[in-house]
Amino acid sequence: MKRAELWPDHVLPAPHVPPPWPGRHVRLDGTLVHVRDTPATAPGAEPALYVHGLGGSAQNWTDLAGLLAGRLDGQAIDLPGFGRSEPGRRYTVPAFADRVVSWIEHSDRGPVHLFGNSLGGAVAVRVAALRPDLVRTLTLISPALPFLDFRRSLQGRMLPLLAIPRGERLAAWRLAQLAPEVMAQQVMESCVADLTRISEQRRREAIDEIRIRYEAAHYAAAYVRTFRGLVGSFLRSYLPGAGALWRQAAAVRAPTLVVGGRQDRLVDVRVAPQAARVIPDSRLLLLDGVGHVAQLEVPRTVARAVLALLAEASPAATPGPNGTEAAATPGPNGTEAQARAMVTGTEESGTGHDVAV
Numbered sequence: 001m002k003r004a005e006l007w008p009d010h011v012l013p014a015p016h017v018p019p020p021w022p023g024r025h026v027r028l029d030g031t032l033v034h035v036r037d038t039p040a041t042a043p044g045a046e047p048a049l050y051v052h053g054l055g056g057s058a059q060n061w062t063d064l065a066g067l068l069a070g071r072l073d074g075q076a077i078d079l080p081g082f083g084r085s086e087p088g089r090r091y092t093v094p095a096f097a098d099r100v101v102s103w104i105e106h107s108d109r110g111p112v113h114l115f116g117n118s119l120g121g122a123v124a125v126r127v128a129a130l131r132p133d134l135v136r137t138l139t140l141i142s143p144a145l146p147f148l149d150f151r152r153s154l155q156g157r158m159l160p161l162l163a164i165p166r167g168e169r170l171a172a173w174r175l176a177q178l179a180p181e182v183m184a185q186q187v188m189e190s191c192v193a194d195l196t197r198i199s200e201q202r203r204r205e206a207i208d209e210i211r212i213r214y215e216a217a218h219y220a221a222a223y224v225r226t227f228r229g230l231v232g233s234f235l236r237s238y239l240p241g242a243g244a245l246w247r248q249a250a251a252v253r254a255p256t257l258v259v260g261g262r263q264d265r266l267v268d269v270r271v272a273p274q275a276a277r278v279i280p281d282s283r284l285l286l287l288d289g290v291g292h293v294a295q296l297e298v299p300r301t302v303a304r305a306v307l308a309l310l311a312e313a314s315p316a317a318t319p320g321p322n323g324t325e326a327a328a329t330p331g332p333n334g335t336e337a338q339a340r341a342m343v344t345g346t347e348e349s350g351t352g353h354d355v356a357v
Contacts, residue, residue: 001276004285007307017199018066020059034084038065038074047109050076053118057083063299081222092229097126110134117141129248137313138256142292145275146237146245147268154190154265180210193263193291249278255313256282261290
């Protein structure tokens with residue numbers, strides 16, 4: 001493990017709030033998967049795939065994918081049962097990993113730069129460990145890798161639901177009791193440390209996503225069954241067996257960036273540093289004042305760390321927003337900007353926060 005570095009901020013596109021990237025449905029393994037495409041804005045871009053977390057969707061990657069479009073040709077998928085994808089037959093980390101592998105092979109874009117947040121991080125670790133031929137680099141944002149002290153997670157309140165037969169019915173009933181606006185606010189409060197960083201446009205989009213959940217009869221069952229599958233994978237990781245997630249993390253050989261928020265309320269804040277220690281070729285970025293979804297809360301900071309990872313992992317020069325080489329971009333005093341800025345502190349959307357490594 002080593003310290004993460006940050007690419008200079010000025011090589012990124014000017015700050016703005018893009019709308020969600022265009023989406024389409026593709027039939028894969030007999031069901032429809034929803035995919036959002038973030039086309040590259042410069043020649044020579046390499047393929048990337050973004051995987052969301054429990055209860056999330058491809059829309060969670062709108063800002064980060066846009067910031068990286070000068071370097072990456074991005075796709076973000078909705079996992080089975082979430083977003084606009086059809087429900088699946090199984091809701092486990094191995095099943096989701098199989099779907100990601102199937103998509104990479106179906107799209108014929110591999111190897112890809114693979115991104116995963118929360119549940120998507122656990123899925124991405126399994127993919128990178130079992131199919132290293134499909135993964136160029138790995139970026140994990142608050143990965144939901146195993147921990148057993150559920151007092152360190154707001155999700156711990158859901159554990160009793162897993163013991164109730166057909167607990168998804170209770171979850172569906174609870175969902176119906178809350179207005180979309182209230183549910184969206186609760187979700188954001190649990191995932192984001194500083195809500196002032198979330199634009200009004202993103203808030204409206206979150207409400208629209210909640211409405212889609214209300215209209216999907218399968219959503220409550222998909223959520224509960226996925227949570228049950230994730231908890232099961234946590235427990236199995238402390239038993240013998242090659243399928244344990246921590247053993248798979250140790251088997252990852254792709255250059256890896258691990259990002260964690262010190263104010264994460266959903267995944268134990270000790271998981272990100274542990275993941276960086278276990279994964280052999282890893283870099284760690286811990287963000288003070290940031291919650292569970294750093295790619296939503298501080299996308300520019302995450303993008304700068306990703307560009308530094310790509311610059312280190314790829315022999316090709318990392319381009320700036322207009323396709324020019326970032327290493328040749330003049331700094332504020334007319335000198336060349338450093339290609340990789342050591343992590344000493346940064347700002348996001350005008351709101352300062354410390355960066356710790």
